[in-house]
Every structure is written in C-alpha cells, then in structure tokens.
Amino acid sequence: MTPKDPADAGSPAPRRRSGQLESQIITVLVEAGRSLTPSEVLEVLNASTTLSYSTVVTTLTRLYKKGSVARRRHGRAYKYGAMADAPGLIAGRMSRLLSEEQDRASVLRRFVSALDPQDEELLRELLRDPEA
Incomplete structure (x- = not known):
C-alpha cells in the first residue's frame, strides 16, 4: 500500500x-x-x-x-x-475595524509595532506627505 x-x-x-x-x-x-x-x-x-x-x-x-x-x-x-479598487476595499475594511474600538490609540500603536521596518517607514512617509 x-x-x-x-x-x-x-x-x-x-x-x-x-x-x-x-x-x-x-x-x-x-x-x-x-x-x-x-x-x-x-x-x-x-x-x-x-x-x-x-x-x-x-x-x-x-x-x-x-x-x-x-x-x-x-x-x-x-x-x-x-466602486473602488482592491486597495480601497482593504483600506475601507481597516477603517471599519478601527471604528469599532474606542481605544484607537492602542489599536494603532499595536498595528504600527507589528509592521515590518519597511512598511513602518512607508507609513511614516505617507503621514508626512499623503501624496507620496
């Protein structure tokens, strides 16, 4: 067998x-x-x-x-x-999840701490210049 x-x-x-x-x-x-x-x-x-x-x-x-x-x-x-592209769909899902939590600072802090270094740097760049 x-x-x-x-x-x-x-x-x-x-x-x-x-x-x-x-x-x-x-x-x-x-x-x-x-x-x-x-x-x-x-x-x-x-x-x-x-x-x-x-x-x-x-x-x-x-x-x-x-x-x-x-x-x-x-x-x-x-x-x-x-109505939106795939990134827009995911961004909307992230926004809905964030809106469900009262302590948004903790959620965002944990989200950022879980990012790999390249994504964290990209996020920092986007926060400085959203059009980048």
Whole structure:
C-alpha cells in the first residue's frame, strides 16, 4: 500500500485569506472597466481557480451590501461594477475595524509595532506627505 500523494485531486484546496476572494473579484471588475454579470466574473476567475457560481454571487452580494460594488438589473441577474479598487476595499475594511474600538490609540500603536521596518517607514512617509 502506497501513501496518498497530497497533490492528488482528492486533497482539499487551500483556504483563502479573509477578504482574498473579495479583492480578487474587485480586481476583475476594475480591470474589466465595465459592469459584469456573476457569470462573466466567474469566467475570468476560473482561469486561475475553481469556484462555483453561487460563491461568486454570494461574494458580489456581500460586496454590494458593504457599498463596495454597484449593481443594476440585467435580465434575471445583476451586473456589478466596482466602486473602488482592491486597495480601497482593504483600506475601507481597516477603517471599519478601527471604528469599532474606542481605544484607537492602542489599536494603532499595536498595528504600527507589528509592521515590518519597511512598511513602518512607508507609513511614516505617507503621514508626512499623503501624496507620496
């Protein structure tokens, strides 16, 4: 009896990081430069991953409820368009998380202390000159 190769088709796919699929979908919408149906989003995404139609619809619906995408009726489905790019989506998520804590100074202090030195320096530069 030979041990199973973990790369076999029966192995579960690795889990995505929180928000990763949302970022991928936003990127697809931004790069398309126009509104897309869930089927069109799925077609682009399935070039690099295997997703179900319902997963894409659920994620687009969540993004719509968060105000990250706009939607309009297109037959029986909707077409979705990005309201912001992927960095804007992540920045919005960070702002929402920060707003949930009363002691913002402690949260920001811990955030900065957890940054690697290059990101910390980048943050300092951005605070000095937001247009940099």
